[in-house]
Amino acid sequence: MTTDVATLSPAEARRRFREGLVTPTAGWSAGYAQANLVAVPRDYAFDLLLFAQRNPKPCPILDVLEPGQFTGPLLGDEGDIRTDVPAYRIYRDGVLTEEVPDATEYWREDLVAFLVGCSFSFEDALLEAGVPVRHIEEGRNVPMFRTNRPCRSAGRMSGPLVVSMRPIPAEQVADAVRVTSRYPGVHGAPVHVGDPEALGITDLSQPDFGDAGTIRPGEIPVFWACGVTPQAAVMESKPPLAIGHAPGHMLVTDLRDSTLLVP
Amino acid sequence: MTTDVATLSPAEARRRFREGLVTPTAGWSAGYAQANLVAVPRDYAFDLLLFAQRNPKPCPILDVLEPGQFTGPLLGDEGDIRTDVPAYRIYRDGVLTEEVPDATEYWREDLVAFLVGCSFSFEDALLEAGVPVRHIEEGRNVPMFRTNRPCRSAGRMSGPLVVSMRPIPAEQVADAVRVTSRYPGVHGAPVHVGDPEALGITDLSQPDFGDAGTIRPGEIPVFWACGVTPQAAVMESKPPLAIGHAPGHMLVTDLRDSTLLVP
Incomplete structure (x- = not known):
């Protein structure tokens, strides 16, 4: 199993999760970076970006999408952050209310998605x-x-x-x-x-x-x-809505791990 | 002259500029980091922070202050970004309208100050x-x-x-x-x-x-x-108000250059 999923391309991994597979992603698509996801309303996005800036060890930013945007260059511009994570956590006023395999129905035009590096x-x-x-x-x-x-x-x-x-x-x-x-x-x-x-x-x-x-x-x-840190901040800071990945159930990106290596 | 100002403490350098001295700061307070300043209204702060995040070579963030805050740990919590820069540029709707030695009268409670690293x-x-x-x-x-x-x-x-x-x-x-x-x-x-x-x-x-x-x-x-890049972005992006340093006339901080050195 591990060997098998390790060789999947990121696009193929995302497709499987988009189709409903729910599993932790450690070992998937070896060599490609996986991302923590947290999306908050535009009104909270500056605070969260500054939080990430001030706490770079737990919150290393891989990308931040424009408000309402749900794909991006790290997803080959074909992935969809609303569907391609194996499982999502939905927070309302800081309270975890649902864990779901598809976040499309919770998506809003004013949500800003943060993709945070993962160990x-x-x-x-x-x-x-x-x-x-x-x-x-x-x-x-x-x-x-x-x-x-x-x-x-x-x-x-x-x-x-x-x-x-x-x-x-x-x-x-x-x-x-x-x-x-x-x-x-x-x-x-x-x-x-x-x-x-x-x-x-x-x-x-x-x-x-x-x-x-x-x-x-x-x-x-x-x-x-750990990149779950922003979700812990969501719980304390209580934005009206936030969408995160279920811990360990990451977004598989097209970014190569090797590009994250410093000499 | 150069030798002399090179040995001034950052606090002393800031005091001289606060008292009205206007001069480029290259060579001042040797060993201490100088910062580019740009302050924009809260409403633009997320866009600017994300701009910095996406363009880390010209916009390496040393600190971002909370809205309305005009001092911080990099200034020993006693400096004042409204007065301690030798000269300021005031932009209205992206147009440079004034260059002044003191920005206090232009300061607003909703301004967010970015301190950006300097070469x-x-x-x-x-x-x-x-x-x-x-x-x-x-x-x-x-x-x-x-x-x-x-x-x-x-x-x-x-x-x-x-x-x-x-x-x-x-x-x-x-x-x-x-x-x-x-x-x-x-x-x-x-x-x-x-x-x-x-x-x-x-x-x-x-x-x-x-x-x-x-x-x-x-x-x-x-x-x-160069850390003047955010000011060039202000000119294109036209926030109603922005305050920047006059190029080369930097904010002398308490941060040691040596802490910015990677092995």
Whole structure:
């Protein structure tokens, strides 16, 4: 299964999700960047863009579409952000009210869509460096946690840093840092290594989003800033409507991961 | 003179400009970042922030203040963007109507100020690498040119790329590229080396902003993206009011240039 979906073109992956398939996207269309989605009304778009600007580790912008626009160059101008994500979360006044496979009926002309980089982009590079990626091994969604670290607020937008966690063998933590540092456009280096309680995370088996995975003896929990952070800000900041991807269920783009690599 | 002002603290430099001194700021407060200023009404701020996001080479954001805010952490929370720039340009409906040493009377509660990185930040590094910086040698303002290259537009914001030009001895062009590449937060590597006509620049002795300088035999004109670009976008996009710095007359900040250096 993993091998199979890894070789799909982004356009083919988007087509499958458009036709209704609902699954986490880690490992899909290897070599192509996946994006977090969050769309808010035009009236909130400046605050959210400034929030992203001020919090570049959790919110690295890949693209922002014009108000009402639902395709763009990262989707070959044929994809559709309203249908091509496997699952969507709909927020009304900051409250998650629905999780749906198609967001077309919720779309409004004044919505501004933000495509935010995703750490899945550096997972191929981790694997190539021999660093295990547990949630791919186990065919699950990556575990994500709300932390006790506030982001820098911007206007009405504020909220906690959300992180993804990957258990890494202690002797490979340095490799994981080294490899992911080279991808600042998709969260970059870890924000925290070990000591989950310092981030306010009390139980690694109870992620706030995604699935818990196995942590083996000798493995250290390593935390990367996560693109679900804007959705946590939506929950705190309560715009009348927001559309996000379901965590781990990303928008597969035509952007090559290699273009996000810095020398 | 240059040596003298190079050693002033940013707070002291800002105080002199607040008290009325009008002069280009190249060479002032060595080691501290200087910023381009552009402030637009809240209603235009999203378009301008997205314009900056889409055109990071000319518009590297150092900070964006909240609507109405006129100081911030980059100014030690004591500076004042309305008074601390040596000279301001006031635009009404995109037309430059006044150049003034104090913008306080034009300030409005709905203005959002953008502080954009300036290539002056890498000039110390050029000098340290033995690369001459002509406009500092000659005590003039850097020459800047509007090009024929359009920026990526964003909503109502569109306009041409503006560049600054430094003549570099041919055998040191590679050094200039190498040194400035390490400062992506303040325009980074040149956008163009030689061949001004390809940028639509027909006469290097007639800059659109700043002062012409000497170009010696064996020197190549090297062009860097310039933070005057947002003002060129203001001229095209015609917000009802905008306040910018007079080109080359920058806001001296407390941010150290060294923090803008990437490894």
